[in-house]
Amino acid sequence: MQKQLNRILVINPGSTSTKIGVFDNDVQILEKTIRHSTEELADFPAIIDQFQFRKQNILEALDEEGMNVSNLSAVCGRGGLLRPIEGGTYAVNEAMLEDLREGYSGQHASNLGGIIAHEIAEGLNIPAFIVDPVVVDELSPIARVSGFSLIERKSIFHALNQKAVAKRYAKETGRDYKDLRLIVTHMGGGITVGVHEGGKVVEVNNGLHGDGPFSPERAGTVPAGDLVELCFSGQYYRHEIMKKLVGQGGLVGYLGTNDAVTVEKRIQKGDKEAELVYEAMAYQVAREIGSASAVLKGQVDAIILTGGLAYGKEFVKSISDRISWIGDVVVHPGENELQALAEGASRVLDGEEQARIYPNG
Numbered sequence: 001m002q003k004q005l006n007r008i009l010v011i012n013p014g015s016t017s018t019k020i021g022v023f024d025n026d027v028q029i030l031e032k033t034i035r036h037s038t039e040e041l042a043d044f045p046a047i048i049d050q051f052q053f054r055k056q057n058i059l060e061a062l063d064e065e066g067m068n069v070s071n072l073s074a075v076c077g078r079g080g081l082l083r084p085i086e087g088g089t090y091a092v093n094e095a096m097l098e099d100l101r102e103g104y105s106g107q108h109a110s111n112l113g114g115i116i117a118h119e120i121a122e123g124l125n126i127p128a129f130i131v132d133p134v135v136v137d138e139l140s141p142i143a144r145v146s147g148f149s150l151i152e153r154k155s156i157f158h159a160l161n162q163k164a165v166a167k168r169y170a171k172e173t174g175r176d177y178k179d180l181r182l183i184v185t186h187m188g189g190g191i192t193v194g195v196h197e198g199g200k201v202v203e204v205n206n207g208l209h210g211d212g213p214f215s216p217e218r219a220g221t222v223p224a225g226d227l228v229e230l231c232f233s234g235q236y237y238r239h240e241i242m243k244k245l246v247g248q249g250g251l252v253g254y255l256g257t258n259d260a261v262t263v264e265k266r267i268q269k270g271d272k273e274a275e276l277v278y279e280a281m282a283y284q285v286a287r288e289i290g291s292a293s294a295v296l297k298g299q300v301d302a303i304i305l306t307g308g309l310a311y312g313k314e315f316v317k318s319i320s321d322r323i324s325w326i327g328d329v330v331v332h333p334g335e336n337e338l339q340a341l342a343e344g345a346s347r348v349l350d351g352e353e354q355a356r357i358y359p360n361g
């Protein structure tokens with residue numbers, strides 16, 4: 001029997017970009033990346049304030065490509081900082097929208113994925129979904145222990161792309177994902193290093209405002225005592241410190257840009273500060289991968305480097321030089337997120353899977 005045709009709009013709001021795609025079932029017919037500069041985003045006090053701006057960008061991009069939205073069967077967005085939940089495809093419901101608007105587990109652009117998907121889908125009377133949101137939580141009990149009894153470590157990471165590239169690697173090597181021991185490193189606006197074992201991400205740094213390497217726009221782990229001193233110095237409001245950790249941390253804090261391509265150009269022109277900071281980011285990524293390899297007791301099938309920064313040849317080389325002794329290094333620049341969103345929605349539309357229900361309160 002012939003499969004019915006479902007045209008799906010997928011929306012992936014990241015911290016430095018909004019990526020969209022249109023798929024006929026799981027075949028991509030349109031892809032577009034809209035980049036957002038640090039200055040452009042600085043105009044918005046909170047993530048939720050970017051809603052109209054990002055939505056308008058998406059609708060204009062679809063219009064420019066001559067895409068008629070009335071032919072869509074569903075809209076699927078990248079899911080945001082909800083309550084910790086299992087992976088899978090979830091129907092957008094009121095409880096989810098409330099948590100996304102509030103930013104239940106924090107503020108990140110992916111909170112807008114479900115909200116914009118809902119907004120577009122509602123007008124067309126079609127379903128809206130999210131897939132593998134950034135709060136997918138499969139941490140092992142030992143990984144939750146922070147060392148400070150009042151604070152538990154959290155799983156906030158690029159779940160969608162980490163799972164998608166890990167499963168792609170499994171397919172390419174003819175292995176079962178559940179049998180693999182992988183270190184997947186997503187390097188985008190945020191950077192997360194996940195340990196995949198038995199089909200679960202049993203260890204990962206909290207890439208929002210938890211720990212791990214610094215990134216284009218985040219501070220990553222910072223010395224705790226010094227941070228406490230700064231918070232109580234009377235020099236900053238709470239929201240100012242938060243902004244310095246997420247949004248204006250990392251490359252933005254040191255070099256004033258979230259764009260690694262600009263940083264590479266500055267290095268080529270002899271900017272020594274840019275060179276040191278960019279190299280330090282690679283060094284911290286390598287250090288995190290080294291620590292992840294200890295979780296797997298050194299038995300690592302592959303280390304996968306992915307995300308936008310993985311396009312940077314020198315950056316990847318600088319990481320690889322420090323970690324290639326651990327195991328095979330596989331580079332998948334960019335991400336599989338749009339495809340993964342479309343496949344997640346397709347499985348539900350085709351009746352292969354039921355959409356999960358996001359819990360109330």
Ligand SMILES: Nc1ncnc2c1ncn2[C@@H]1O[C@H](COP(=O)(O)OP(=O)(O)O)[C@@H](O)[C@H]1O
Nearest residue numbers: 014015016017188189259260261308309311312
């Ligand atoms: N060709 C490239 N070389 C080096 N860095 C790149 C390249 N393309 C994109 N990047 C960098 O990757 C980062 C964004 O990664 P991406 O995965 O798109 O992030 P997000 O999804 O969080 O917006 C930016 O710093 C961007 O400059």
Ligand SMILES: CCCC(=O)OP(=O)(O)O
Nearest residue numbers: 014015157158188189190
């Ligand atoms: C919040 C974790 C996911 C993340 O950092 O995504 P971006 O790199 O797209 O900002």
